[in-house]
Amino acid sequence: MKIVFIVPAAPIRRTALYRIGGAIYGHSSAITGPLILGRILKEKGYNVEVYEELNHDVNYSLCCADADIIGIYTMTSCALRAYELADFFRRQRKRVIIGGIHASSCPEEAICHADQVIVGEGERVIADVVSGKLTTPIVYSPSIRNLDIIPFPDYHLLKTPCDSANVMTTRGCPFACSFCTTSRMFHPYRERSIENVIEELRGYKKAGFQYMNFEDDNFTANKERAKQLLRRMLSEGLIFKETFFFGRTDLARDEELLQLLQQAHLNRVLIGIESLNQKSLDSVHKKQQVIDIKQCSQVMKKYKIRVIASIVLGLDNDSIEDMRRNVRFCRHIHAYQLQPAILTPFPGTPIHQQFVSEHRMITHDWSRFDMMHVTFMPKQLSAKELQKEFFRAIAKFYSFSSSFTIMKIFGLESGFRRLGLWIISRIGLLLLHLDIRICKNNYFHLLQ
Ligand code: B12
Numbered sequence: 001m002k003i004v005f006i007v008p009a010a011p012i013r014r015t016a017l018y019r020i021g022g023a024i025y026g027h028s029s030a031i032t033g034p035l036i037l038g039r040i041l042k043e044k045g046y047n048v049e050v051y052e053e054l055n056h057d058v059n060y061s062l063c064c065a066d067a068d069i070i071g072i073y074t075m076t077s078c079a080l081r082a083y084e085l086a087d088f089f090r091r092q093r094k095r096v097i098i099g100g101i102h103a104s105s106c107p108e109e110a111i112c113h114a115d116q117v118i119v120g121e122g123e124r125v126i127a128d129v130v131s132g133k134l135t136t137p138i139v140y141s142p143s144i145r146n147l148d149i150i151p152f153p154d155y156h157l158l159k160t161p162c163d164s165a166n167v168m169t170t171r172g173c174p175f176a177c178s179f180c181t182t183s184r185m186f187h188p189y190r191e192r193s194i195e196n197v198i199e200e201l202r203g204y205k206k207a208g209f210q211y212m213n214f215e216d217d218n219f220t221a222n223k224e225r226a227k228q229l230l231r232r233m234l235s236e237g238l239i240f241k242e243t244f245f246f247g248r249t250d251l252a253r254d255e256e257l258l259q260l261l262q263q264a265h266l267n268r269v270l271i272g273i274e275s276l277n278q279k280s281l282d283s284v285h286k287k288q289q290v291i292d293i294k295q296c297s298q299v300m301k302k303y304k305i306r307v308i309a310s311i312v313l314g315l316d317n318d319s320i321e322d323m324r325r326n327v328r329f330c331r332h333i334h335a336y337q338l339q340p341a342i343l344t345p346f347p348g349t350p351i352h353q354q355f356v357s358e359h360r361m362i363t364h365d366w367s368r369f370d371m372m373h374v375t376f377m378p379k380q381l382s383a384k385e386l387q388k389e390f391f392r393a394i395a396k397f398y399s400f401s402s403s404f405t406i407m408k409i410f411g412l413e414s415g416f417r418r419l420g421l422w423i424i425s426r427i428g429l430l431l432l433h434l435d436i437r438i439c440k441n442n443y444f445h446l447l448q
């Protein structure tokens, strides 16, 4: 029996410009859920293949012709694409199973497009769903407490390109920011043993991966554990050319940790700065002080760790001037990249519940839930103004001259990548402005 897993990508993400931008931004990687579930099924004797749409077009009539079951991953911004594919395969009389973070928040919606939906982390139930032992349309899968018993993702199943191995050494996050989806989907916070992670890393070294990402929502949540792991990586020579990770500003309080991160080539980090307005940070329960942000920004350069600064646009307590100050700050600290994320009330989060109850949602078209579109009525400015602030943030942050500053601090490759991002962002903004001018049904015109 053949099972094909698909990780969809929204239409905009499948355009050439986006794919070029993605290649400059970082190295291609894969969502690990389907690779883990795929391995469980492969070990039961099924023939499994996994396809990701993000980096490569997929010829479905070729790869799915002999498939019996199609498993589709969903995140919110790709949900409509996932449903489009699901409907297509069901018309071909294939059995369709849907899972992932969006379907886990909206199972009743997903089941309209599938034979079965799995809610939550799928490891415990996938084999029984596929074999037909579990037959309810919506199957609730409890999360696994001991992460060490979960098999490693099987990259041999992945039939689309992928340059870096994604490793999750933990699931969830001990914090609970009100806009965050992952800390709710992956609950409670759990850690794998160091030995188990090291064994997985050995496999990727052996397989020849040059790049690796720690995709933990908060890799340095437990600093002592992170240090232990980094020491083991160093002593065993499990160092990759470049390793990306997600962190919080509090990691900068620990100089030993910073040294180890640098030595182990964990040299690119996405940090949620969110806002320099303490009231805003407190309002989303970020549990982060402005002083942490400032201190963190100063020390990262010293350890040559490039910061992808993530800021949230549209928090209730932030004025236009606050948002602009956040962008200026990210430029000033020479952040390597900027991720200006428009506040997005993902289903299943407290912020979504709040905005629904306050009648502030302006759309539930999931394709807009990509952190680049305004989906709710902001408090201090109009929706249209907020959308403009997003464009403005990109235009102000990426500039020709700042690429050379980045080159000076982080070296030639980083400088060229930054230059590339400047070019791509300019082309993107230009095309967008043209589209807004020409196309009367551009999303921008729907905003008040
Ligand atoms: C790696 C990653 C990426 C990569 C690769 C994405 C890709 N190839 O499409 C990159 C960096 C490119 C990326 C991009 C984006 N991402 Co991303 N990404 C992740 C990340 C960090 C790790 C995914 C992972 O491996 N998880 C660990 C495994 C164990 O979990 P899992 O894959 O979900 O699988 C479990 C269950 O979901 C379920 N399951 C999974 N698949 C299936 C399939 C079936 C059939 C079944 C039954 C069950 C099932 O069982 C699995 C095992 O327990 C997650 C955060 C996270 N913690 O998940 C964010 C995350 C998924 N991304 C997110 C977002 C918002 C985006 C972007 C929109 C960001 C942006 N503005 O650019 C884009 C969209 C890309 C696209 N496809 O269109 C959000 C999604 C929120 C939401 N509710 O939709 C997340 C949750 C991050 C966050 N902090 O909020 N992403």
Ligand code: SF4
Residues within 6 Å of the ligand: 173, 174, 175, 176, 177, 180, 181, 182, 183, 217, 218, 248, 272, 286
């Ligand atoms: S710190 Fe990051 S991962 Fe943790 S709850 Fe907040 S946003 Fe989510």
